[in-house]
Amino acid sequence: MAPPIIMAIIMAMTREERNKQRSDWHKKNRDKNLESMRKYYHATSKKQSEQAKKRNELLKKEVHAQYGSVCKCCGISETIFLTVDHIEGGGNKHRTIVGSGTRFYVWLKKNGWPKGFQILCFNCNFAKHIKGFCPHNSTVGQKV
Ligand SMILES: [Zn+2]
Numbered sequence: 001m002a003p004p005i006i007m008a009i010i011m012a013m014t015r016e017e018r019n020k021q022r023s024d025w026h027k028k029n030r031d032k033n034l035e036s037m038r039k040y041y042h043a044t045s046k047k048q049s050e051q052a053k054k055r056n057e058l059l060k061k062e063v064h065a066q067y068g069s070v071c072k073c074c075g076i077s078e079t080i081f082l083t084v085d086h087i088e089g090g091g092n093k094h095r096t097i098v099g100s101g102t103r104f105y106v107w108l109k110k111n112g113w114p115k116g117f118q119i120l121c122f123n124c125n126f127a128k129h130i131k132g133f134c135p136h137n138s139t140v141g142q143k144v
C-alpha cells in the first residue's frame with residue numbers, strides 16, 4: 001500500500017488523464033458537429049436560395065403580367081433584359097425608399113400594381129435616364 005500522498009498523486013493523474021481523454025473526445029465530437037452543422041447549413045441555404053429564386057421568378061412573371069412582357073420602347077421580350085420603369089422618372093429616389101429588385105416588385109404587388117410604371121429593357125431605360133428619351137424612337141421616345 002503506497003503512502004497516502006502517492007495515492008493522491010496517482011489518483012490526481014488518472015483524473016487528469018481521464019479529463020484529457022474526455023476533452024479530446026469532446027474536441028473530436030465538436031469538430032464532427034461543426035462539420036455536420038456546416039453541411040446542414042450549406043444544404044439548407046442552397047435550398048433556401050433556390051426557393052427564393054423560384055419565388056422571384058414567379059413574382060417577376062406577375063409583374064410582367066401586370067405591366068407587360070415586352071419593352072415598351074423597342075419591343076424586346078427577353079425577360080432578362082426587362083426592368084420596371086417609372087414613367088415620370090424619380091425611379092432612383094423611389095428605389096432608395098422601397099428598395100430595388102425583388103423588394104421593389106414586392107412593393108408593387110403590395111400596393112396593388114400602382115399606375116405610373118411600365119416595362120422597359122435596360123438599354124431603353126438607361127437611355128431614358130441619361131438623355132431623357134430613348135434614341136430608338138421619337139413617338140413614345142420623348143417620354144418613354
Ligand atoms: Zn428596349
Ligand SMILES: [Zn+2]
Pocket residue numbers: 073074123124134135136137
Ligand atoms: Zn428604346
